[in-house]
Amino acid sequence: MSGSTHTVTNQPPPLVGYDVFAADRVLTEGLERHLDPGPLAETRAELTVLGRAAGSAQAREWGRLANVQPPGLRTHDPSGHRIDEVDFHPAWHRLVGKAVSAGLTAAWARPAGHLRRAAAFLVWSQVEAGHLCPVSMTHAAVPALRADPGLAALWEPRLTSTVYDFGLRPASQKAGVLLGTAMTEKQGGSDVHALTTRAEALAEDGTYTLTGHKWFCSAPMSDGFLVLAQADAGPTCFLVPRVHEDGRRNPFAIQRLKDTLGNRSNASGEVEFDGTWARRVGDEGRGVRTLAGTVAAARLDCVLGSAALMRQAVAQAVHHCTYREAFGARLVDQPLMRTVLADLAVESEAATVLALRLAAACDGAADGDERERAFLRLAVPAAKYWVTKRCTPLVAEALECLGGNGYVEESVLPRLLREAPLNSLWAGPGNVQALDVLRAVQREPGAFDAFLLEVGKARGADHRLDAAVRGLLGELGDLDAVEARARRLVERIALVLQGSLLVRYAPAEVADAFCAARLGGDGGAAFGTLPHTLGLAGIVERARPVE
Incomplete structure (x- = not known):
């Protein structure tokens, strides 16, 4: 048949051909906060190259191919000898090769290596998450x-x-x-x-x-x-x-x-x-003691991986809604959709800010800062518990922002959604993390003291945050059935830590939205229930991946 039945309109362009690093304001601001000018300039140059590669159509195609043609096992050679080799699509090798050449296994060999690597991990993970398992395990070993x-x-x-x-x-x-x-x-x-x-x-x-x-x-x-x-x-x-x-x-x-x-x-x-x-x-x-540092490094990668999935999901959702129109207006300009997008953006920013703070603490601990080492002992399992738990519902909500398009493999969102639960299982599921935090609180007072010092840097800046800290201390003072309440306590620890970081470092509208909905009780159980009186348009604009 010849001819056409319709003209394709109102379909957003693919989110490709952009700099994943430069488009992430939370990440770029975080590096400026944690790095001195010399290392910052070098890191920005490296990440600009990696960010452009991550946003390219070629890298996205590698990610697709690596998933539609998964690895296969060859147990024997043609002569019957046992070989036990795993074959991968060439695209997988290209992804791993880029990750390794970008220094994702080299954090231990350079100054400020953990923060630099964390930023690169956040950028490159947005292409495809599966190939980063061996990269992460190699780093953590x-x-x-x-x-x-x-x-x-x-x-x-x-x-x-x-x-x-x-x-x-x-x-x-x-x-x-x-x-x-x-x-x-x-x-x-x-x-x-x-x-x-x-x-x-x-x-x-x-x-x-x-x-x-x-x-x-x-x-x-x-x-x-x-x-x-x-x-x-x-x-x-x-x-x-x-x-x-x-x-x-x-x-x-x-x-x-x-x-x-x-x-x-x-x-x-x-x-x-x-x-x-x-x-x-x-x-x-x-x-178990020998592997403690390896486990901690793997857990931080779970936080980084989840933060990267969240960022890519939010980027896809905001991009789609910026171009898609319904009922005579862009989706991004419609009040209810704007509320949903802003809520997702706030959650993503909280995850990224926390992940970068942990990576910076790893560099401090490597340089001999015992307070940072103590802080990590509690903060890493708490962040691992909470950020990985929040990833799956966020990605599912971002998928819904694309409507039926989001449920189709070509949108990338289904793959992100399948990836999302993994990091909550990897390096110990939620209960393991929660109980580990309790052990740190009960047996290592220096860890909790370091946590309180970190949170205390925002004291007096937001009344909801101050109230949440007082409430947390009250709950920790009651040890009755503390193990059964572990998840509740660790959730509060993570939220208070995220709130403190956002109050100090994020734009006022982001910090206000987080403290209102996550700490002040002015939000519902689902995403998209932020108070409507906040500056939501600015939050969404901040999360937009392409100018």
Whole structure:
């Protein structure tokens, strides 16, 4: 047939061809706040290049291809030999290569590295989230390996490399490596003391063989893995290389890849060890303590990943509503839609401001600031609990802003929605985070003192924030059934911290909206219930991704 039945009108242009970094006012202002002029100029230049790449049509196509053609497992070669290799679409390799070259595994190797990396993570995550699992695990492995200076000397230069060198070869022959993790077992979940994987000591000091299974192995195509197993003294951390230095494959059977809800470009698998060679990391029986820094780094990445998903969802929603008209007016100018968009923007800004503050604290702790270290002990699990919980409903609401278009894969929102729940599960689900915060409050008074000092910097600036702090202190003073109330308490801790940061750093209309709805009770359970008297148009304009 020839001809046309209609003219396409009132369809917003695709959100591509823009600078993801420069368009994010919250992120650019955060870097100005936390970085000195010299590092700031260098970081802005780096992120401008990355931001333009992240907003390009080419990068968005890589993200699409990596998801519609997910990884596949090859257990054997044509001759029947066990190989256990994972194949990825070339687009996935391009995404990971860009992440590594942009320094997303190099935070430990440069000044102010954690803040710089956090900003890059927030930018590049908006392209596609799944490929950042191995990137995150590689970054997070460094603190654990530093428990063994010999191992760190061998592995850290390759972990922090900006060269992506894919393929199973001895680590010493590679310009850069990826590291995964294998912790969870069928019977145990988060309970590491229920592990059944056994570690048997070999004659060479610090070396063992492992026998057992892991129900979840993150990034099973990696060059090595941090693994928890039972040694004689209890749960112990080990480094398991995929390939020995002489080129032989270490026994590492990938039984299958998980068919996950989202994160489909990534590979997560079930693996078995059968006489698998491993090197102990840290002391026997101290595996949980050895991994504390790794877990904290992974949790911060969950906050960053959720903040990035939220930002991209809000950007898509505001962009759509800026161009789409209904009933004679742009959606963005209609009062009810404006209220919804403003509410989403406030939530996204609160997440980003908190994530950047945590990253800056990591740099301070790395430089020896004990107050920042104490602050992180409580703030990281609290932020991980709350920001990741808020991500899924925010993305779902942003999807609805696009109407039926939002429910179609081409809009990107369905992929964001599938990704959204993952970060609340990764590195410990919500109950684990809440109980960890309680432990910090009860057993580490320095952590709570550091939190109060941080929140106290906004004292007197907003009466609703001051009242929320008093209420929180009152709740913490009552230890009756405190474990059952843990989620409520941690939610309040996170909200008070976000409120303090916004009151100090955000525009007045953003801070006012947050304190009114999140702390003052002048908002409903759903997004889009902000008080109508606030400066909502300015909040939405601030969140718009393209001029």
